Amino acid sequence: MLQIPSRIPILFTDDIIVMPGSSSVIKVDRSRDLNLVKYVIAHTTSLRSCIIGTIPRTLPMEKPKHPIGTAVIIMQISGMDEPPSKYMLLVHGLCRISVERITQNTPYVVAQVTQIGKWPFEPDDNIPNDGDLPLLSSKLRQSAIQLVNALDVNKEVLIHLKTLLKKLPDHALPDLLASMLHMRKDKKMEMLNCLDALERIQRIYPLIMERIENVKLVKIKKDLAGSFPNGNKIGKKDLQILNEEGLIKDDKLIMTPKRDHDSLADGLECLEKKLKSVGLPPNVSKVAMRELQRLKKMPSALPEHSVLLNYLELLTDLPWCISTTDTLDLQKAKEDLDKDHHSMEILKKRVLEYLAVQKLKHRGANIGGLILCFVGPPGVGKTSIGRSIAKTLGRKFHRISLGGVCDQSDIRGHRRTYIGSMPGRIISGLKSVGANNPVFLLDEVDKLGKGLQGDPGAALLEVLDAEQNHSFVDHYLNVPFDLSNILFIATANITSTIPSALLDRMEILEVPGYTEEEKITICKKHLWPKQLDVHGLHNINNGAKPDISEEAIKKVVKMYTREAGVRELDRKLASICRAVAVQATSNSQAPLVDIGVDDLPTILGPQKFDRTDLLILSKPGVAAGLAWTKTGGELMYVEASCMDRGQMDESSIGKIILTGQLGDVMKESAQLAVSWVRSNVKKTDLKGPKLSNSDIHLHFPAGAVGKDGPSAGITIATALVSLLSGKLVRSDIAMTGEITLQGRVLPVGGIKEKVLAAHRAGINKVLLPAQNRRDVITELPHDVCEAMDIQYVGSIEEVLENAFLDEVRIPIQCEALMNNSSKL
Template identity: 40%
Template sequence: MILNYSIENRILPLIPIRGIGIFPNTVIHFDIGREKSINALEEAMLEDSDIFLTVQKEPEVDKPKDEDFYEVGVICKIKQMIKMPGDNIRVLVEGINRGKIKSISQEDPFFEVVLDEYIYSSVLPLEEKLEAMVRLSLEKFEEYASIHTKIATDTITSLKEIKNPDKLADVIASYIYIKPEQKQEILETFDPYKRLEILNTFIVKETKILQIEDEISEIVRKQINEFQKDYYLKEQLRAIQKELGEEESIELEVDEYLKKISTAKMPKEVREKAEKEINRLLKISSSSPDAGVIRTYVDWLIDMPWDKKTKDNTNLKKARTILDEDHFGLKEVKDRILEYLAIKHINKNMKGPILCFVGPPGVGKTSIAKSIARAMNRKYVRISLGGVRDEAEIRGHRRTYIGAIPGRIISSIAKVKVNNPVFLLDEIDKLANDFRGDPASALLEALDPEQNSTFTDHYIEAPFNLENVMFITTANSTSTIPGPLLDRMEIIELSGYTENEKINIAEKYLIEKQIKEHGIKDNQIQISKNAIIQLIQRYTRESGVRNLERNIGKLIRKAAVQIVENNKSSVVINSQNIKNYLGVPKYDYDLVYEEDQIGVVTGLAWTTVGGETLFIEVNTMKGEGKLQLTGQLGDVMKESAMAALSYIKSNAENLGIDYKIFKETDIHVHVPEGAIPKDGPSAGITIATAIISALTKKYVRKDVAMTGEITITGRVLPIGGLKEKLLAAKRAGIKKVILCSKNKLEASKIDTKITRSLEIVYVDKIEDVVKESLI
């Protein structure tokens, strides 16, 4: 490439400049204050106003030497000088040509140098390569200028009019922001093509930096705008609240809440959630509905006993004494609680059991739970599940609903303020379900030991640990409890009380309790043991003692009337005068017949109020061999009757029955008290024995009762409710009871006070039943 410039020798005064750069064909101004620089300026003004400017390598050096400034600089024409305050002079110069120092001819009183001046032709011939570089340089600078806001819009137009690539490169270099050493590199490049090439590299780099700066600036601007918007709105709200006198109270309220949250010992994620919610109060009006929702929600979180518990009583003797004080009997329940306390003493992290007390009404299922809490030194919580059909009752409502509250489990625990209460779920067998969900399924999480450490209520929306809670459930029957729920519970059967147990319960607990409740003194009313026996036998018919307690209360109230009306000091109630208080006896237990009967057999049945004797009567008459069943029998008992008849027909010869009788005789099976529905799989052998007695005209022993199901091959099947049935047999004066041999193990577990006066015969076939019962 042809370099179109000439070199001339010149001697000029020199000024080293600091921190700025200068190019030929450009105008700059700078301040000088050093003595040497002022002397050089004055010398230049005496001559032709030309001066040589070069950049000082280290701006901090105050007295530079020849090695402290670059040898390539710019020969400039001084245009203007202005004296500034403090002996400084502002100088305006125009760059003319590049210069290169050959030697320093003088250092004092100013620098004077001998240099080569590079004088470029005003018009350089543009080769194709150089022209391409010129166009590229203009294009890159235009892109740079579009981002750099300080470059005027008409700058590009004026640059396009410059025909000299040497001048173009210098002018462009003066516009872009580059470091002093990079400016010096451009200045020292005498070839215009190479100069433009280096310049393009710097332009591209600066353009990218500017683009990144713009992106960052835009992000910051948006953030500042959002912050300013929030700040502005908050200040507006604060001003409004201040006018209404609310500002100070809201801030105080939030501070108070934050203190409560910090002392509530919440898990970290729950604490952060509570703080986030309460800080929202600062952004909304205190009269807003949302403010009330937030306060209520945070109050619930604060009230939850995240880390509060009562210390268990692990003194087994004390626990046993408390349980015996409150309840008579119930040995299996008491033993299970003592087992748990013993293990808890050994293993502090033992999870609470889930017990299910199953038994008829009035046997003490609910009251034993309260005694368990007292024996363990724990708080007591009870909720009734009877008729609950909404899942939200268990797990709470979402906060989006108006009037939402936590479920009954979480709200009950919050109320007692400890996380390890004895929690009674009463009547769990009476749960229902509909379109609002299945509460039984919702209970699974609470009652599953593997899940309940993270039980999540829909309202609280945070896991709460139920591992320490001792859940106790009650039910009259397990048949209506869903299988998955039943599987999570430990079933403990509470059967009905014997007459002796009822007497002890009445004497030790019920009479004293009712006297205390009615405010009567102990010596004012006396109830004899015979009166209690009469009350149990003739005025109540139940497995439990609920009606017994009601009737004792009734006796006390009647006696209170006698004391007040007749001014008596005390009243004695015995078996002779109990009718005066309670009227005619309501019940008369079925007693055995005085004589043996044909076709009448005593059966044993289980009902929800305990065991009962059930007389099954069979009569025969001339007819066509039809079987007639009366007495409100259910499907199971009807099938038992048909199975019994099938067996008798197929074994008529062995039983001593003429088969013709089935074609000529109608058989009528009747169970007295026809208005009462009867059903269950335990009357099969009773019906069979009665039919055999009626057909063979053999007498049935009056003191024998039986219970068991029959198959069409004559096998005897086991039954349930054995304790209650044996109690009924004992009350009725039965001496012998016939049972299936498979019930032998269950019978061995029954209190000997019940079984010692009964002869229990175990059978496998109906032939054995006939042998033991028919005369």
């Protein structure tokens, strides 16, 4: 007798129940089962170790309630080892087993098992050869052969099946038949659990008979379908069968219920109607009809069928000729924009201009391909004004976040040949808004990545170019779609990382940071009411609304936040609202309705900023500059020091040491400043060589933050002169400007941010290049201009005149240099 090993590895199966005597394919993708394949089966050398047990998975998974399974032999393994690992095992059932106990759980399950019954082709002596069993068994065998005969199968398969059925011992016949029939999982489990051969036959016999009847019925229906439409008469015999089957009522044929493929055909008809009605352009319609014909001929079981169906459904879903009507009331648009956002005048003006032009053009026509790009520090409302513009225009709005996108298929879609291919974000966006003239907000264009799968920036070029985007071809869609009616708005923190070709196609609108006053107004008008709403605080104490005093807002702005935008401020307001909510819901405390300055420390903790940025300059060699970063303006100190190199060769020149993570432009600017100071020391005929004898160290705190740009030129020169002259730079002054070798001061960018940063830090005098006067007039709010003492400088001499506590002129400075020259 063939015997299986007493301890075998166990594989739990989900949908497959392997019956003894039949073959099945088992999918293996759970980690423990994968271990079994990896450790045991893949390395096996003997036939014996190819035998494992399969147990239908029942809950709880690790302890099958059902101790009966099937011992199987593995005949073939296919699959891959790389994550995600997955194998397919072709197994053949040998006999039933009962699981006595699980002896090992990791890395795979091993159990002690007992074999039940014989292998399929071994005669079982325990089965009696008289009585009911042989009789029933032969009846079953005949019926099974009858069923196989009735099946519409190939001749060779038929012969093979019949021989198998004739040869198989009585005890194995029902198991084989159970594996051949389509049975529900629970019924199959019952068959596996059934250990008595007679009972198994009794269970399967009615199923086989039922199946024979079904096959008969299908045949009759097929014949009838062929004969009735032609007006052929039904024979007497057929009528009799039809009567028996209950298919005739009142001498009329009862229509057979719709089968699957009928409903599929209906679906395709519906799809065709839709394709004809959505207004596809002629070239697209041609492609759609061709694909539809292909779909109709394709068997629905093919995976390509669903791919093609999805594609055609996308064609019907896209807004080929659906557009929303613009609301072109300029006055109302202005009011709407003002209502949602305080300040941002330049931006609102530009949007209103767009609307005005739209109004002048004849109705229905659009200004195609306009791309506005809002650039500014975080939290200044770039994204949210984009949303407001869509609302104002009465258009649909869709935001596409481009941050971190590094695959061009994200924009342009995958070709349909890929499994799981999808259209790109532009086409999906159009599908979701359902109109062809929405406002698309391309958020964070400056954070586009560049990966191995192509450059998404380059893909965006086609989308944004007014010359090309009327026939944008998405890879998935593969037919052109007109994007020229879309109003594209892009947002970015900085322009330097936006691909230059892309930048060229956009109209840049700067959204600068806010002044303290602007922040206070935004807070009162927008953020505080919004937070009350979000926290459900509109009605806490008999209709009373919590209020926050202007002083308190001012303190939050000044002492708890330091930012160009209002996001942190918004978060602080949210914390205050939460504290109010807690008090309002507790019974022991009176609700907090008026929030004042005194409540802030208990709610927000100790103040975070204490004007510590502002240093009282007590040593020579330090000057305050103004820097522009992508998070807004910042106050930046420059520190200079000189180190004597001892006795040196007269001709040798001291080194310039630069620290503080400087970019190339900034390094050059530092060298320029040093050279100017050196050349001017020489010009006045002082101990120049001694200056050359020293190493000059320039440091720009904070050392961990990268800095670049030429605008620190005059600050560096001032710090050096201060060091050499021993005079202190005024603590209440900050400056910005590029320096030339001749000592001229050139204009720089980011003036509004820089002046605001000085204002925030409590500095009230700033030195700006004379040519930046225009920016101050156009960009800076009036109140800031009033509060600040702005001096315009054209040369470094003018800078030095303003920067020192005591008047320092070049000759005086040189005198001082002489006094200090021993230090150098």
